[in-house]
Amino acid sequence: MHERKTMRAGDQPWVKWSLIAMAFAVTMLMLVIPLVIIFKQAFAAGGANYWANLTDTYTMHAIGLTLLVAALTVPINLVFGVMLAWLVTRFDFPGRKVLITLIDIPFAVSPVVAGLLYLLLYGSNGWLGSWLMDQDVQLMFSWPGIVMVTVFVTCPFVARELIPLMQQQGREEEEAGVVLGATGWQLFRRITLPNIQWALLYGVVLTNARAVGEFGAVSVVSGNIRGETNTLSLHVELLYQDYNVVGAFASASLLAGIALITIVVKSFVEWRQARQRAPLDDQSDNR
């Protein structure tokens, strides 16, 4: 005997399977095949050639510069993001809502536009730039400029992760801590930080991925000087324009590798966060 079940849209097998097939096809075409091709092209001329391409002086310099940019950007935005999230979730002040909205500007503005703005402001003919020029400080077309625009583009990641979580967790635990005599630093170290650690790590992973891969804003302010202001993303483009396809793909494979590692770390952090949130949800019921 078959029991009659109420049918919903999508209950029919053919709907379900054709949707699954379509999703798979699109994923293959748009994500997996291009990724495979990167590695295929990178190794097209053999492993020795791949290695030679990577150890090329200019490529090595580009790798070094990219790591430097990430190494400076991540700590800056980590501190900035935590401070901002703490500020807007723990204090009431006029302009708080405006500040939360302003955090999103780097997401809303095209990175190229961001780069141009920095160029106009800090470039040698720019408003602040001409004064800096007189002080013999050059920001644009050198690595500090690249770090500046990268910080700008990636600054929302940490704060956006923390604000909703800290809003949900509320101030009560910190209040309980301060009543018991904890100092500001003890509160942050022993109560706030353990509660936000996984969201914070998630924000850091995203910041790092974006800092390494940023192209648009960096290309405007870098000036593409080989061996000086060329990051890995810019280097890929440069090699490609030189008809060095294998070299371009060898560098691109490094970026793709970082992306894959990021995805693995991100999945792990998400899993940990889900585990941390599960007991947190039980806490709201009162037996």
Add this chain to the structure above:
Amino acid sequence: MSISIEGITKHFGSFQALKDVSLDIPDGQLVGLLGPSGSGKTTLLRIIAGLETADGGRILFHGEDVTGLHVRERKVGFVFQHYALFRHMTVAQNVAFGLEVMPAKERPPAAEIRKRVDMLLEMVQLGQLADRFPAQLSGGQKQRIALARALSMKPQILLLDEPFGALDAKVRKDLRRWLRALHSEFHFTSVFVTHDQEEALELSDQVAVMSAGRIEQVDRPQQLYAEPSSQFVFDFLGHVNVFAGQQNGTLLNQDDAWVRLPVGAAERVGQTAQLYMRPHELTLQSAPAAHAHLPLCIESISLVGAEVRLELSARGWATAEHWEVGITHTQFNSWQPARGDHCFAVPRVAHVFQAEGQAPETIRWQSGELDDPAAMI
């Protein structure tokens, strides 16, 4: 340690949460702040703790001004409404927190801390849960851990914000009894906030009833129920039956209903007055009495409990709320009233309010003025 609250005011934006509140809490007392939500009771508690700063006024502990003192320095115990246990720490770590964060010079050695924590957990009878996380505890257990944590620093003042608000009735009763016992054992001064009148009356030495940012009345529970000083306290504590009428000499009249005030009551002409009567200050009769003609109609009958509770609507006059009168089960059995039956209320004691914000005048009818026993139910 005694607490003195002197002329505290507090605004949140344009909303005035507290209006010149003063209250003296003697050493060792358990005082309840009772009021509807939005009356400012939690704000007052938080100001005593130092979690909120007042716009004006002073807070004194044992005669010493602590208004400018940081929360950290006030050394009070505070129990939060939603427990606020540290979710990433075990029960033992939660209780130990206050001791752990002490400056290195004053902090007891680790073994000593462990002993103190064990002792506190024994006191709240949860020693076996030391290694659990808060998420693995029931509401009642969380509340007891929150109390143990608040007491870990041996505070002389314990403040509790709606301590049992989120718990079910049975657990609530247990915890109440237990807090009372704890209080008499450790002899700290405590202030707790509640919106539950039963809790406030049962637990407190004194109750401060708050409304709209003001303290309406401070009294011992018995006094508060028997002699409320304002209409608000009357309405807020227990049920009250109200008869509003036009006073003419000793006669208070509204449409078909009237009450003749006893000899000696203040006489007025052409003014409105309100008669407040507790359910136990009334009896019901099948015929009107000589001094009161209050026709009622039975709306519902509730048999559960020590007495039978009747809900009554006015017949030929108007009330804002239904009247409530309790009769004994014996009376109920001999009378056998049904829904829709008619009867008359006979007040023995009443409280007259002449105008808004004035203290009531309590009046009693002498037995001679009461009706013949034949009409009694």
